[in-house]
Amino acid sequence: GAVVSQHPSWVICKSGTSVKIECRSLDFQATTMFWYRQFPKQSLMLMATSNEGSKATYEQGVEKDKFLINHASLTLSTLTVTSAHPEDSSFYICSAAWPAGKNEKLFFGSGTQLSVL
């Protein structure tokens, strides 16, 4: 089956530093990947849609200069949280859509727990 690898699974950083999270599709090519944020006991909040070779599409209220997304290849998307602050602490999840078309499904990474001190 389609596997999505997300790394790191857990990161602690100091306030003001930047953190990069990687999302890889291991056995398929993903034109589109999604980045979500999940607060404790709440649903997934879509942050942005990452399209290979083009700029990401951000949801309303998500700061694109703070959450930098790069989708340089069909198997890798990265989310960089720039100048992180404690309020950015959260669980970040990526997913990749496959196969393209009307039978598209989402396959999820295992998530990254970010704690900003």
Added chain:
Amino acid sequence: AQSVSQHNHHVILSEAASLELGCNYSYGGTVNLFWYVQYPGQHLQLLLKYFSGDPLVKGIKGFEAEFIKSKFSFNLRKPSVQWSDTAEYFCAVKGNYGQNFVFGPGTRLSVLP
């Protein structure tokens, strides 16, 4: 805009009880429907999906869901739950014409041994 609602925030059942989790969506066009499950400490995984055809779909681990178009519903069922079914369950909808996936708020299921 698409939206998804799930009827229950937290459901508590004893083992062997029957389960039904409600999911309703709002969208005027043709949709694909999904149930995803998130076991404690694990990533989300697909439980079952409906694209077309038989509105009663069967998924893994004995789960099934029925798409009722007239009610815009896609309820998840299992005749007899197990302790290992304890998890968070998310209903999701995707329009057939390039729209994003939209997730419901989730239902936490706790199965007591």
